Amino acid sequence: MQLDFVARELTIKLVYYGPALSGKTTNLQSLHRLTTDASRGRLMTLETRDDRTLFFDLLPLAFKADGDLSLRIKLFTVPGQVIHASTRRLVLQGADGVAFIGDSQLTETDNNRASFLDLRQNLKDNGLDLRKMPLVIQFNKRDLPNIRGDEEIAQLAEHGREPVYKAVATRGDGVLETFLGLVTLTWARLDAEHDFSNKFRVKSENFVASLAKQLGVTTDPQGLIAAAVGRDPRTRREAT
Numbered sequence: 001m002q003l004d005f006v007a008r009e010l011t012i013k014l015v016y017y018g019p020a021l022s023g024k025t026t027n028l029q030s031l032h033r034l035t036t037d038a039s040r041g042r043l044m045t046l047e048t049r050d051d052r053t054l055f056f057d058l059l060p061l062a063f064k065a066d067g068d069l070s071l072r073i074k075l076f077t078v079p080g081q082v083i084h085a086s087t088r089r090l091v092l093q094g095a096d097g098v099a100f101i102g103d104s105q106l107t108e109t110d111n112n113r114a115s116f117l118d119l120r121q122n123l124k125d126n127g128l129d130l131r132k133m134p135l136v137i138q139f140n141k142r143d144l145p146n147i148r149g150d151e152e153i154a155q156l157a158e159h160g161r162e163p164v165y166k167a168v169a170t171r172g173d174g175v176l177e178t179f180l181g182l183v184t185l186t187w188a189r190l191d192a193e194h195d196f197s198n199k200f201r202v203k204s205e206n207f208v209a210s211l212a213k214q215l216g217v218t219t220d221p222q223g224l225i226a227a228a229v230g231r232d233p234r235t236r237r238e239a240t
């Protein structure tokens with residue numbers, strides 16, 4: 001998080017993390033497609049010929065809140081391939097929130113798990129604690145055969161503390177849901193810590209709804225956020 005109090009400008013960093021080929025870059029591409037020109041900057045990607053992210057992707061978004069606050073969101077993806085471990089750690093530096101993009105295919109279960117452990121370790125190496133990090137989980141590629149079933153995901157969601165979204169990122173399904181769920185958690189966390197809604201006279205109740213509207217989202221944002229399986233991001237997480 002970066003705060004320019006004089007300019008009333010807050011910049012937050014959100015990171016899409018997950019195993020290789022789970023669809024992190026695709027999420028940003030879909031988000032870019034689903035938002036309006038006025039609210040977003042250029043999507044920067046750096047890939048090899050076969051679509052593998054080499055360093056990171058970055059999508060900048062901008063939002064003017066009701067009160068006195070301009071919010072900039074820098075949305076990053078990490079490169080999922082195992083060899084890019086040090087790059088992932090670098091991209092995670094100063095993250096305010098994380099979306100973990102998992103691959104629903106049964107064959108990817110071990111890779112998802114390894115990537116999740118890698119996330120926890122890399123956060124730790126950056127002095128960040130996974131348990132305190134605003135985090136949503138996405139199970140992507142729901143259109144493919146041989147995927148983890150809805151019931152299994154519902155069970156996982158019930159036992160975990162994070163909101164879980166199902167997605168087909170190529171079609172844009174679940175993409176706004178995941179993003180808005182993450183923004184909801186991240187704003188709640190930053191607001192609780194720094195009292196931004198008072199300092200900037202921002203109405204927290206309709207913060208995410210008005211952000212969604214400015215981004216050009218035409219669907220009811222509350223409905224999108226509520227698509228989470230398991231925990232609803234709008235409810236407070238009990239202290240653990």
Ligand SMILES: Nc1nc2c(ncn2[C@@H]2O[C@H](COP(=O)(O)OP(=O)(O)OP(=O)(O)O)[C@@H](O)[C@H]2O)c(=O)[nH]1
Nearest residue numbers: 020021022023024025026053079080141168169170
């Ligand atoms: N069928 C299907 N394919 C998808 C979906 N989302 C992404 N893909 C495909 O999966 C491949 C990898 O997607 P990327 O978005 O590049 O994956 P990534 O997570 O950025 O991969 P790395 O950069 O290597 O970490 C591409 O061919 C995408 O088109 C989905 O929901 N369904």
Ligand SMILES: [Mg+2]
Nearest residue numbers: 024025052053
């Ligand atoms: Mg990528």
